[in-house]
Amino acid sequence: MLSRINNYVFPAIVALFALSYGLQIVGQRYSVVLFPTAILVLIAILLILIVVEKKTEKNEISFSFSAARPALTLIGMSLLYYFSIISLGFDLSNLWFSFVGSLVMGIRPLKALVIAVATAIVLYGISRAMDFNVPLPFWM
Amino acid sequence: MYDLAALSTGLMNLFSPYILFLFIVGFLIGFIVGAVPGFNDASLLAILLPFALFLEPTGALVVTATIYGAAQTSGAIPAILLNIPGTPGNSATVLEGYPMARSGRAGYALGVSLTASAVGAVIGGLLALVAAPIIGAFALGFGPAEMFLVALFGLSIVSALTGGSLVRGLLATTFGMLVGLIGVDAMTAFPRGTYGLYVLYDGLPLIPLLLGLFGFSELVFMMSQGTIAQEGSKNAGLKDVMAGVMDAFRYRVCLIYSSVIGSFVGVIPGPGATVGSFVAYGQARQWSREPQKFGTGHAEGLIASEASNNSVAATAIVPVLTLGLPGSASATIILAALYLQGVVPGPQLFMNFQVEAYTVILSLILTGIMSLVLGVPLTCLFRNITNVPTSYLVPVVAILLFTGAMAWRFNPADILILITFGVLGILMKVYGYSIPAFLLAVILSPLMESNFLRAQNIGGLGIFFESTVSKVFVVLTILSLASPLIARWRGRKILDDAGV
Numbered sequence: 001m002l003s004r005i006n007n008y009v010f011p012a013i014v015a016l017f018a019l020s021y022g023l024q025i026v027g028q029r030y031s032v033v034l035f036p037t038a039i040l041v042l043i044a045i046l047l048i049l050i051v052v053e054k055k056t057e058k059n060e061i062s063f064s065f066s067a068a069r070p071a072l073t074l075i076g077m078s079l080l081y082y083f084s085i086i087s088l089g090f091d092l093s094n095l096w097f098s099f100v101g102s103l104v105m106g107i108r109p110l111k112a113l114v115i116a117v118a119t120a121i122v123l124y125g126i127s128r129a130m131d132f133n134v135p136l137p138f139w140m
Numbered sequence: 141m142y143d144l145a146a147l148s149t150g151l152m153n154l155f156s157p158y159i160l161f162l163f164i165v166g167f168l169i170g171f172i173v174g175a176v177p178g179f180n181d182a183s184l185l186a187i188l189l190p191f192a193l194f195l196e197p198t199g200a201l202v203v204t205a206t207i208y209g210a211a212q213t214s215g216a217i218p219a220i221l222l223n224i225p226g227t228p229g230n231s232a233t234v235l236e237g238y239p240m241a242r243s244g245r246a247g248y249a250l251g252v253s254l255t256a257s258a259v260g261a262v263i264g265g266l267l268a269l270v271a272a273p274i275i276g277a278f279a280l281g282f283g284p285a286e287m288f289l290v291a292l293f294g295l296s297i298v299s300a301l302t303g304g305s306l307v308r309g310l311l312a313t314t315f316g317m318l319v320g321l322i323g324v325d326a327m328t329a330f331p332r333g334t335y336g337l338y339v340l341y342d343g344l345p346l347i348p349l350l351l352g353l354f355g356f357s358e359l360v361f362m363m364s365q366g367t368i369a370q371e372g373s374k375n376a377g378l379k380d381v382m383a384g385v386m387d388a389f390r391y392r393v394c395l396i397y398s399s400v401i402g403s404f405v406g407v408i409p410g411p412g413a414t415v416g417s418f419v420a421y422g423q424a425r426q427w428s429r430e431p432q433k434f435g436t437g438h439a440e441g442l443i444a445s446e447a448s449n450n451s452v453a454a455t456a457i458v459p460v461l462t463l464g465l466p467g468s469a470s471a472t473i474i475l476a477a478l479y480l481q482g483v484v485p486g487p488q489l490f491m492n493f494q495v496e497a498y499t500v501i502l503s504l505i506l507t508g509i510m511s512l513v514l515g516v517p518l519t520c521l522f523r524n525i526t527n528v529p530t531s532y533l534v535p536v537v538a539i540l541l542f543t544g545a546m547a548w549r550f551n552p553a554d555i556l557i558l559i560t561f562g563v564l565g566i567l568m569k570v571y572g573y574s575i576p577a578f579l580l581a582v583i584l585s586p587l588m589e590s591n592f593l594r595a596q597n598i599g600g601l602g603i604f605f606e607s608t609v610s611k612v613f614v615v616l617t618i619l620s621l622a623s624p625l626i627a628r629w630r631g632r633k634i635l636d637d638a639g640v
Contacts, residue, residue: 007571009567010567010573011311013564017315017319018315020333021318021321024332024333024335025332028328029328029330031325031593032325032330032332034593035321035589035592036321036332039321039585042314043311043314043315043318046311046314047311050308053305053307070363071563071566074359074360074363074562075562075563078558078559081542082552082556082559085546085552090546094543097539098539101534101538101539102532102535105363105530105531105534105535107532107535115532115535119539123543
């Protein structure tokens with residue numbers, strides 16, 4: 001049952017996006033809706049074909065939390081980076097994000113600190129050399 | 141047709157101190173990172189693209205193309221030492237390279253692969269110089285209808301050849317087309333698919349999108365692999381490598397025909413380096429005097445694979461530069477680089493940006509030459525890079541990924557876009573939906589829509605079947621979509637005939 005649900009994860013995302021996109025353009029001018037409508041019709045046909053295809057196809061993909069752990073870790077790390085950019089600014093967030101990232105990957109704290117400082121120095125150099133308009137933290 | 145002034149300006153551009161410096165930096169990055177197993181060339185290009193875009197257009201394109209070419213060459217190092225192809229194009233290399241390394245001839249195999257890569261890149265690059273102006277001149281006569289149909293053909297071929305199945309490839313393509321239409325409509329300024337978010341009014345930013353699709357998902361798979369360190373790098377001293385470099389020239393016929401086969405496969409949008417190297421490998425086996433030695437560590441097989449994948453890399457740039465049709469994931473990212481530098485992909489690209497196009501092709505030829513000049517010492521120096529543990533690699537790549545997403549326009553919202561498309565990329569990889577087809581559709585759909593509406597205003601729907609070029613592309617689109625079905629039908633027929 002779970003593997004069958006798994007088969008429909010991606011098509012379900014496509015269907016939801018297509019539906020919401022379609023609802024946003026209902027009743028608009030011909031030039032606005034013509035091309036997207038053609039794509040929406042194609043998507044609808046393909047989704048039907050996928051549902052039909054799946055009835056005869058054996059799919060062994062199944063979801064497990066242990067397999068999803070790297071993805072969840074990386075999502076957590078990127079959210080961490082997002083909030084650290086807002087609160088710490090660009091340079092500091094790179095330093096401590098690299099440190100946390102190394103710890104998460106099982107590197108010992110001292111080595112993690114060395115990697116973090118090295119990464120931050122390199123990125124600082126790149127950002128200055130390329131004249132980045134580096135954002136400051138909210139409190140500055 | 142052949143603009144020698146543009147060609148010589150391209151050559152002078154390439155040898156200007158600044159561009160030459162960028163070329164060497166690009167070569168070193170591509171060569172070193174290409175040797176890291178499990179980190180393919182498309183992901184590498186995607187992660188480094190935001191930094192390259194801070195350079196002026198020619199510099200950015202040269203760096204991108206050089207990284208692409210150099211990664212193809214050094215991808216043979218893990219293929220030979222660890223039995224893991226550095227890039228998908230090195231898949232056939234493991235068939236001969238790894239048995240050679242296991243029998244104590246790792247250095248020799250690395251040397252042979254360097255010569256083959258160099259010859260492949262040079263021959264492929266020269267053929268690209270010949271082919272690009274011809275296709276470019278032909279494409280000059282294209283109107284909106286033809287431009288729409290060329291893009292449609294490109295999407296059809298990528299979705300038919302790169303997905304798990306035709307239906308899945310097409311779903312990824314159509315989904316990408318819809319995602320590409322997010323933003324304000326060009327004709328009436330009506331916001332479509334923006335969900336009221338101002339950050340989406342200009343459309344989805346391409347950099348965080350492709351970093352998520354290629355980089356984020358690649359990183360997740362790298363994290364799940366654990367430590368990569370394995371055996372390898374024995375018997376790979378300078379003397380052994382040089383012996384292989386020199387000995388490869390004994391197989392000059394194989395070097396030339398494998399490069400030519402690769403060049404022809406490269407010009408066709410779709411098949412890419414993997415198909416090219418297997419076709420050349422198969423051909424080398426057929427034409428070899430010692431076919432029974434294939435699979436046990438035969439230099440001819442290794443030469444065929446490496447010469448072919450490097451010539452594919454050189455000529456795969458031709459459909460990108462002349463028609464705006466990328467034939468592989470890496471070529472799609474090079475197309476994205478062009479797009480982000482303000483170059484509109486499409487049939488007029490080559491004629492409008494001839495100097496830049498020539499510079500890119502010439503940089504690929506120079507990459508081939510550098511594979512021998514710099515490749516030999518680099519191979520000896522960095523052969524241990526194949527043993528870098530993932531735990532060290534992941535934090536560094538992750539920080540590059542997120543900084544890259546931020547660096548483009550310093551909008552924290554881009555991090556959230558990266559996560560969204562990263563998750564989407566993981567799902568697409570797990571369930572067998574084509575990521576290159578999705579990305580290409582995102583890039584091409586706004587252009588397709590504007591050309592479609594323009595063509596329709598000029599001559600109604602009939603205009604799409606009027607000119608000979610239009611008819612040819614309609615037929616080619618139908619054929620490319622039908623090809624997986626025909627292949628499946630033929631496979632079933634063969635099984636039925638055999639009584640299976």
